[in-house]
Amino acid sequence: MGLPKLVCVFLFAACCCCRRAAGVPGEEKQPVPTPDLVEAEVGSTALLKCGPSRASGNFSQVDWFLIHKERQILIFRVHQGKGQREPGEYEHRLSLQDSVATLALSHVTPHDERMFLCKSKRPRLQDHYVELQVFKAPEEPTIQANVVGIHVDRQELREVATCVGRNGYPIPQVLWYKNSLPLQEEENRVHIQSSQIVESSGLYTLKSVLSARLVKEDKDAQFYCELSYRLPSGNHMKESKEVTVPVFYPAEKVWVEVEPVGLLKEGDHVTIRCLTDGNPQPHFTINKKDPSTGEMEEESTDENGLLSLEPAEKHHSGLYQCQSLDLETTITLSSDPLELLVNYVSDVQVNPTAPEVQEGESLTLTCEAESNQDLEFEWLRDKTGQLLGKGPVLQLNNVRREAGGRYLCMASVPRVPGLNRTQLVSVGIFGSPWMALKERKVWVQENAVLNLSCEASGHPQPTISWNVNGSATEWNPDPQTVVSTLNVLVTPELLETGAECTASNSLGSNTTTIVLKLVTLTTLIPDSSQTTGLSTLTVSPHTRANSTSTEKKLPQPESKGVVIVAVIVCTLVLAVLGAALYFFYKKGKLPCGRSGKQEITLPPTRKSEFVVEVKSDKLPEEMALLQGSNGDKRAPGDQGEKYIDLRH
Structure with a gap:
């Protein structure tokens, strides 16, 4: 290869390296797609889907990752439709749901609020994020309120209340x-400061403090706090x-207040208290105007500043005034004077104080009393409560001895319920004693212990003596009456002689005779409605209504048993006698002609032995005061005891 060609190859390689190092925009990393959002409450199970809900297919190989600090941590694998947990914090809380594309996370906690990544290898799909x-x-x-209190004169904000909401997320x-x-937050008026604490569980505890400047109108204001939060179901509040x-x-x-409200009277429990429109209530003093000097003098109050009048009396009436001292501002305030009126009735006086009069004369009684209200x-009459008249003067004309005794004068104030006073006076009617009963019969048993009573009245007050020996006690129901009770043993001699009580005073004497009758067998009386029927009359001791007699030991339970046995025996004897007569009649040995009929009855002398005793139940003084309009009067010697003879 020639040199030029090598240089070109080298330059191309260097350029590619520079582009890669410079980060050419056309070759940047693909952005993370928008994750699916899954919401769950603490303690529930969250369902994480690998792909959109509309995605379908056979997810045979899936890997789940936790995104933590930009690192992908494998937490679960799905291979050939079977799940495999990876060691770590989610090892025991992850499982497959109905579809291998859905991962279930149980017992959700706040720490689980993270991003999860699903990578599907079969089928090959784009990475799917779940938040x-x-x-x-x-x-x-x-909520906890400020219990110390807030003063309205303070310029700084003061804590009003604290609100705490625990364990939320x-x-x-x-x-x-x-x-x-x-x-709302308002400068120099309202301030709200909130803070939160993260618990070890990951939940939050919120604390909020309300501070404010309050005014007098806030004395009854109601404060409360509200927590707003969101759940998968929506927004809520507490x-x-x-x-x-x-x-x-x-x-x-x-100002001054008095209890009870309304008209006051002597004897009431009255309380005087001072009040202000401030808070707290200041220190009080209660003053009363001295009627002699006209100056206000301090009264003695209890630890609460209350003046108690118990019981209220006439001298408690007057002008009262309250004074308050505010220790915070050192300001003294005074109330308007309040007039307290305690209604009263003075002691009642009756003139003459010890009235005495001869029988047949007239007597005038006068009643006097004082009050700040109109009197009535x-x-x-003391014993009976009978109303004799109204007004301060009572006139008694042509008085009888029975009119003697105690009289009651009542002075009352109709305008003030319950305000009254009374005074008793004893009227003496000169005369020899008279007896409650002139003669009495008492049924007794021999050798029984018996209480005999005797009542007499008169003026001067009489004394009572007995003609038989025994233990005597006396008591006086009123200044003109004496009652004597004699405890005696029933002997044959006493049955024969009876008993007498004699009442004596300087003007004479009078006697009551008590006849003692021995209780015997029940008397049998023929029944006029039946030929052979018999009826029984049971004799019992007689007592007068309203009498002070206290006879006891009358027919005892033992004697009643004897009477019943006697009745049964007599009935059997009569039955046998009747059977015998019928037998002789059938044999013809007993004549049955009209002229031969015989009346089987008790002897005539037995038919005339029954007398019913009727006694008056009126007291002597009542008989005198309540005489009929026909003018019938009882003689002084007549003691109200009458007998009705039933023999004819």
Whole structure:
């Protein structure tokens, strides 16, 4: 070869090398094609396809690579339709899906958000890239408000609340709201600072701090945060709970409040408190105007600045005023004076204080009381509660001895419910004692212990004595009445003589006789409705309604058993007698003619032994006050005990 030709070959080779070294544009590397995008949530399975979804064919030999730092790392092979895992981080999470062209990646984590490469050798296709995007919804956001509080006079921004959203991927977006309106960054007014932490799992924890300058109107504002995030299913959001922040601001006015609201009366539990429109509430003092000097004097309050009047009394009425001292601004404010009125009724007085009058004369009682409200007077009988009249004066005309006793005057204020006072007065009607019962029958058992009672009234107050020995006790229901109870043993002598109690005073005496009757067998009475029927009358001790008698040990359970046995025995005897008479009649030994009929009854003397005792259940004083319009009156000696004879 000639020299010129060698030189040409050398120059051509050198030129080619220079072009290759210079990177001629026409010979640059082919750009990476746009990858397919696959989305999956953390923990799910991602499906990676080797080629577009519309691609079809028999993929018999495929290699899968992980693109990491511009390196291709083989992670899976497909040969003759069978998969083969390559050692490494994906060795246990890769498998073939329905088609050999689809690779399944299980238990997706945030670390799997990478680029994957599929190379198909049979059939020979262009390299196919798959980009995997991973998503995870954050947990419910938590919010922590500033519990120390923010003062409106501070010029710098203060932390309002902190919002935290944990374990999300990718990083969620945070929005702040006040009263449901979104907050935006505003110079010297609102500032939002967010940061994130990458957990070892690859998930993100977001922390956002809201700082702001608040005003008085923000004292009840509701703050909350919202996390916005995306999942394969679309966009989502989660909200925190709402919180309020203590807002401090100086007071502009102060006032007084009283509880309970409405008309107050003596005995109520009254509380006086001071309030302002500032926050926090400042230190208070409560002052009351001294009526004698006209100056305001400080009252003693509790640790909360409350003045408690328990119970409220007349002297608590007056003018009250609150004063507040703001320690932050050292400003003192005073409220308008408040007049507190405690309604009252003074002690009630009845004149005369110890009234005495002769029977048949008249008596005037006068009731007096004072109040800051209009009063209403009522007169009541103490024992019965009977309304006798209204007004401060009670006139008693032609009084009987039964009118003696205690009277009640009530002074009340109708305008103030529950405000009233009462006073008792005892009226004495001069006269010898009168007995609650003139005579009484008591059914007893021999050798039983019995309580006999005796009641007497009179003025002067009488004393009671007994004609039998025993243990006696006395008590006084009212200043003119005495009740004596005697504990005795029932002996044959006592059954024969009975008992008497005698009431005596300086004007005379009176006696009650107590007849003791021994309980015997139940008396049998013929039943007029049946020829041979028998009825039973059970005798029991009689007690008067409203009486103070306390007789006990009346027919005992043992005696009732004896009575029942006696009744049964008598019934059997009569049955046998009837059978015998019927037998003789059938034998013809007993005449049955009209003239031969005989009446089988009790002896006439037995038919006349039953007397029913009826006693009045009216107290003596009631009988006097409630006499009928026909003018019937009971004689002083008549004790209200009557007997109805049923013999005829």
